Amino acid sequence: MNISHAAKASGLPAKTIRYYEDIALVKPGRNANGYRDFSEVDIHNLTFLARARALGFSIEDCRALLALYTDTSRASAEVKRIAQDHLTEIETKIADLTAMRDTLSHLVRTCHGDDRPDCPILTGLGGAQHGSDRIQK
Amino acid sequence: MNISHAAKASGLPAKTIRYYEDIALVKPGRNANGYRDFSEVDIHNLTFLARARALGFSIEDCRALLALYTDTSRASAEVKRIAQDHLTEIETKIADLTAMRDTLSHLVRTCHGDDRPDCPILTGLGGAQHGSDRIQK
DNA sequence: ATAAGGTTTCCAGTAACTGGAAGGTCAACC
DNA sequence: GGTTGACCTTCCAGTTACTGGAAACCTTAT
Numbered sequence: 001m002n003i004s005h006a007a008k009a010s011g012l013p014a015k016t017i018r019y020y021e022d023i024a025l026v027k028p029g030r031n032a033n034g035y036r037d038f039s040e041v042d043i044h045n046l047t048f049l050a051r052a053r054a055l056g057f058s059i060e061d062c063r064a065l066l067a068l069y070t071d072t073s074r075a076s077a078e079v080k081r082i083a084q085d086h087l088t089e090i091e092t093k094i095a096d097l098t099a100m101r102d103t104l105s106h107l108v109r110t111c112h113g114d115d116r117p118d119c120p121i122l123t124g125l126g127g128a129q130h131g132s133d134r135i136q137k
Numbered sequence: 138m139n140i141s142h143a144a145k146a147s148g149l150p151a152k153t154i155r156y157y158e159d160i161a162l163v164k165p166g167r168n169a170n171g172y173r174d175f176s177e178v179d180i181h182n183l184t185f186l187a188r189a190r191a192l193g194f195s196i197e198d199c200r201a202l203l204a205l206y207t208d209t210s211r212a213s214a215e216v217k218r219i220a221q222d223h224l225t226e227i228e229t230k231i232a233d234l235t236a237m238r239d240t241l242s243h244l245v246r247t248c249h250g251d252d253r254p255d256c257p258i259l260t261g262l263g264g265a266q267h268g269s270d271r272i273q274k
Numbered sequence: 275a276t277a278a279g280g281t282t283t284c285c286a287g288t289a290a291c292t293g294g295a296a297g298g299t300c301a302a303c304c
Numbered sequence: 305g306g307t308t309g310a311c312c313t314t315c316c317a318g319t320t321a322c323t324g325g326a327a328a329c330c331t332t333a334t
Contacts (some may be wrong), residue, residue: 004280012249018282019322033330035281038165044264051262056237059321069259079258080250087245090238094231100193101227108224121208121216127181140312155313156291170299172312194291 006038010046017046025049045070045105057086143175147183154183162186162200182207194223 006028007014020026021036026045028036038046048069052062061082068074110120143165144151145180158173163182165173175183175266185206189223190197191208 001211002240002281013323014281015323016321023321035330038256047264048262051264053321054237055241055262056234059184065262068256069263073254074256075250075252075254076256076258077250077252079256080245080248083241083245083258085242085247087238089293090234090241092259094234094238096229097193100191101224101231103228104192104220104224108217108220111213111217111220113214115209115212115214117212119205119211119213119216121213121220122202125185125202127184127188150292151312152292153290170312172299190290245288 001038001043003036003038006043006046008045011050020046020049021056023059056090061086067092138171138180139176141190143180143183146180148187149183157186160196162203193227197242
């Protein structure tokens with residue numbers, strides 16, 4: 001299976017697959033002509049990686065998860081720990097973004113957005129801090 | 138005002154302030170000894186930048202906002218457009234992360250997390266797609 | 275023979291810093 | 305005057321996870 005086929009099967013761009021080989025996440029074989037040759041297992045691993053990345057796991061987390069995935073004697077505790085840590089990270093990000101959104105949407109709502117120079121958004125960013133206009137660090 | 142003072146006043150690390158000078162976001166003066174010398178306006182702009190960055194605006198957005206900020210004849214419409222675009226981005230990110238969180242927290246909940254090798258998280262990532270275990274791209 | 279469409283490697287760039295090295299400066303203390 | 309310690313300077317490299325592009329090779333069809 002050549003790389004474009006592997007790309008289609010896994011949903012990852014060919015460039016990304018080459019990169020994953022570079023950093024030793026996958027180790028496809030090679031044909032006589034030098035082209036990469038992906039086995040079913042390679043495709044399966046790439047699909048695994050695509051899913052884990054879609055869930056926001058870092059490459060290093062993916063490397064660990066993939067190692068655990070192929071080790072049938074692993075304990076699920078280790079996997080759960082990685083996933084739980086990542087879940088906590090995601091929840092922190094959601095909280096941060098939600099706070100940003102609340103502040104920003106308030107600023108946007110109060111800005112008339114016409115051709116007048118007066119702008120509560122810039123005033124808010126510029127340091128006029130009072131009441132709900134305050135921007136948290 | 139030297140850089141460590143500016144850092145304290147703006148809440149930005151000194152390294153970041155030097156970087157902002159590098160990319161021409163601020164242009165502090167220099168003392169005879171070569172040390173940077175920050176004016177009140179510089180500090181004010183740094184504080185503006187710190188706030189805008191805390192709201193997740195990109196550096197290039199910050200550059201545009203800062204230019205609009207110092208241009209008292211600007212139209213608020215342009216500012217509102219940048220802010221609204223950014224707000225939309227943030228909302229997209231929140232939605233993406235929320236979807237990740239939902240999938241991942243489901244997987245984490247179903248994993249017993251002990252020393253047994255059986256693990257629904259890995260099974261979910263590995264391609265067993267049925268019902269609510271399916272992972273969205 | 276050549277053209278189109280694969281594939282290969284390698285190099286550079288992205289965003290926004292951050293760490294570290296090597297060296298200059300300043301204020302205080304002995 | 306010398307030395308220590310805390311500043312400051314510049315510059316270079318590394319981070320994350322790719323992505324774009326160039327130059328060149330392979331395959332298949334016309």
